Amino acid sequence: MSTMQLDIVTPERKVYSEQVEMVVARALEGDIGILPNHAPFISPLQVTALKVKKDGEEVFIAINGGFMEVHDNRVTILAETAELPGEIDIDRAQAARERAEERLAKDKQEDIDFKRAQLSLQRAMVRIRVGQSR
Amino acid sequence: MAENMRDIKRRIRSVQNTKQITKAMEMVAAAKLRRAQEQAESARPYADKMKEVIASVAAGTKGAQHPMLVSRPVQKTGYLVITSDRGLAGGFNANLLRNLVRDIAKRHQSRDEYAIFVVGRKGRDFLKRRGYPIIEEVTGLPDSPLYRDIQPIARKAIGQYAEEIFDELYLVYNEFINPITQRPVEKRLLPLSDLDGAEEKGLKTLYEYEPSAEEVLADLLPRYAETLVYSALLESKASENGARMTAMGSATDNATEAIDTLTLQYNRARQASITQELSEIVGGANALD
Numbered sequence: 001m002s003t004m005q006l007d008i009v010t011p012e013r014k015v016y017s018e019q020v021e022m023v024v025a026r027a028l029e030g031d032i033g034i035l036p037n038h039a040p041f042i043s044p045l046q047v048t049a050l051k052v053k054k055d056g057e058e059v060f061i062a063i064n065g066g067f068m069e070v071h072d073n074r075v076t077i078l079a080e081t082a083e084l085p086g087e088i089d090i091d092r093a094q095a096a097r098e099r100a101e102e103r104l105a106k107d108k109q110e111d112i113d114f115k116r117a118q119l120s121l122q123r124a125m126v127r128i129r130v131g132q133s134r
Numbered sequence: 135m136a137e138n139m140r141d142i143k144r145r146i147r148s149v150q151n152t153k154q155i156t157k158a159m160e161m162v163a164a165a166k167l168r169r170a171q172e173q174a175e176s177a178r179p180y181a182d183k184m185k186e187v188i189a190s191v192a193a194g195t196k197g198a199q200h201p202m203l204v205s206r207p208v209q210k211t212g213y214l215v216i217t218s219d220r221g222l223a224g225g226f227n228a229n230l231l232r233n234l235v236r237d238i239a240k241r242h243q244s245r246d247e248y249a250i251f252v253v254g255r256k257g258r259d260f261l262k263r264r265g266y267p268i269i270e271e272v273t274g275l276p277d278s279p280l281y282r283d284i285q286p287i288a289r290k291a292i293g294q295y296a297e298e299i300f301d302e303l304y305l306v307y308n309e310f311i312n313p314i315t316q317r318p319v320e321k322r323l324l325p326l327s328d329l330d331g332a333e334e335k336g337l338k339t340l341y342e343y344e345p346s347a348e349e350v351l352a353d354l355l356p357r358y359a360e361t362l363v364y365s366a367l368l369e370s371k372a373s374e375n376g377a378r379m380t381a382m383g384s385a386t387d388n389a390t391e392a393i394d395t396l397t398l399q400y401n402r403a404r405q406a407s408i409t410q411e412l413s414e415i416v417g418g419a420n421a422l423d
Contacts, residue, residue: 011180011281011364012173027344042187043344044353067354069187071341078180078187080281080357 004036005074006052008061008082015082016061022053023075025068040071047122049130050077060085062130064123088131097124139407142400146393153389159222160382166277167313167375173278174310174368181361188358190341191351200348201296202355205325211241211248212269212300214291214323214363216307216370217257219273223374224381226308227256230318234306235264237320249300251291253284253367269294279371281364288363292356295324307366308373314380316373323362326355 001021008016023034026048034041044067052059066079100121104114192203215234217227242248250266252258255273262268272287295303303324308316343350 009180009183011177011361013176014179028349029345032344040341041344042191042341042350044350065357067187067350067357069183069341076183078183080285 002036004034004038006077007074008050008063008077008079010079010082015079015084016052018052018054020052020054020075021056022051023068024051024053025063025077027068034068034070034075037073038070038075042069043067045077045079047119047126049126049133058133060130060133062088062123062126064126083127083130085130085133088127090128090131093124093127093131096120097128100124139400139403142396142403146396146400149389149392149396153386153393156382156385156389160379160386163375163379163382167372167379169278170368170372170375171310174365174372177361177365177368181358181365184354184358184361188351188354191343191347191354200351200355202324202326202359205327206298206301208301209247210300212251212291212294212303213238213248214251214287214303214305215253215257215261216305216367217252217254217260218370218374219255219275221256222381223378226316226374226377226381227254227260230306230308231257231260233318233320238266251287253287253370275367277371279364279367284364284367285360288360289356291363292324292359296356300324305363305366307370308377310369310373310376313376316377321366323359326359 003019003021006016006018006020006023007014021036025032025034026046027043028046032043045063047064050061050063052061062081062083063077063079064081066077066082069076069078100117103117104121192200213234215230217230221227238248245267248267249269250261251270252261252268253272253275258268258271258273270287270290272284275283291300291303294300302322305321305323307319309319311317341347
């Protein structure tokens with residue numbers, strides 16, 4: 001089975017660096033699957049759970065504010081934060097989700113706050129999903 | 135004489151206490167310096183990769199120039215100043231702020247021509263006391279700052295550039311050269327200009343973009359600028375600890391020297407008082423004969 005190198009890097013550290021068989025990410029215009037020897041490609045990513053297939057097993061990684069670059073059989077994902085399933089505190093994510101939902105229900109008029117709450121809700125949901133995949 | 139001896143002894147003890155503190159601070163700073171250096175090191179791949187990608191995207195979209203890449207006539211300048219929260223680091227903050235004040239005085243006629251974003255308590259207090267226009271401040275950052283600690287202020291500064299409130303944005307911080315040398319520098323953050331070197335490397339690959347090259351560029355540039363602010367912050371942290379280590383090292387040396395001098399004085403005084411006592415005894419015995 002052919003593989004490709006996947007690196008996930010944040011400003012603070014290198015989160016993940018492995019040979020993998022497939023990466024499924026959510027680009028701005030929808031999900032995109034990358035297999036080995038993909039053509040050079042760049043796209044920003046949505047706040048999403050990245051699906052990685054390695055040795056026949058699926059791993060989820062929570063990605064926030066990132067973009068993906070593919071070239072020379074290497075996939076590089078630069079993200080503001082990236083978390084592996086083992087690193088996620090599900091209780092905290094649940095709490096964040098409830099907070100965000102509360103705020104969304106309350107003030108729909110404030111444009112910026114609304115967007116921020118929406119984003120944090122999305123982040124919390126991605127975290128919960130990734131956290132539960134362990 | 136006995137009075138004098140007690141005074142000297144008290145001073146020795148006091149200097150000794152100070153020395154213990156400066157010694158401890160020196161060692162703490164050395165440990166923190168190492169950690170800060172490692173952190174700055176681990177942030178580099180992210181910034182490098184981002185630069186590489188941006189350079190290749192920018193090269194591929196010659197037609198559409200992003201505002202962050204184009205210089206425009208300067209009416210208002212933004213400064214993002216990174217200082218430390220605590221002192222006792224030699225000239226770390228003083229040098230930086232002195233240079234900043236000098237450059238501002240040279241460059242601008244009135245206070246409407248610039249505005250300042252400041253990180254760190256020392257810089258904020260200094261600039262506030264002198265009435266400089268501060269838009270936003272961040273203090274109390276941890277020793278190992280996270281990306282999200284600096285993101286709000288960076289985003290705001292970059293956002294105001296994008297809204298054309300500023301026409302250029304400078305990053306003012308202490309550059310880390312090596313543990314004993316730091317240099318206050320002023321680097322132009324926006325418009326971005328140092329992409330030329332990386333461009334040749336990036337040109338080799340022709341990428342597919344989604345949704346389009348322009349949009350990818352518009353998404354990446356602000357992020358890259360934020361990354362540069364974060365790297366500058368990490369560098370400043372390393373410089374701060376280096377400066378503190380050096381300052382505390384020389385304070386410890388000075389204390390050692392002071393203790394030596396005082397000990398010498400003390401021994402002299404002790405000897406003098408013994409000599410005096412002896413001569414008094416001898417004098418007394420002679421008087422009896």
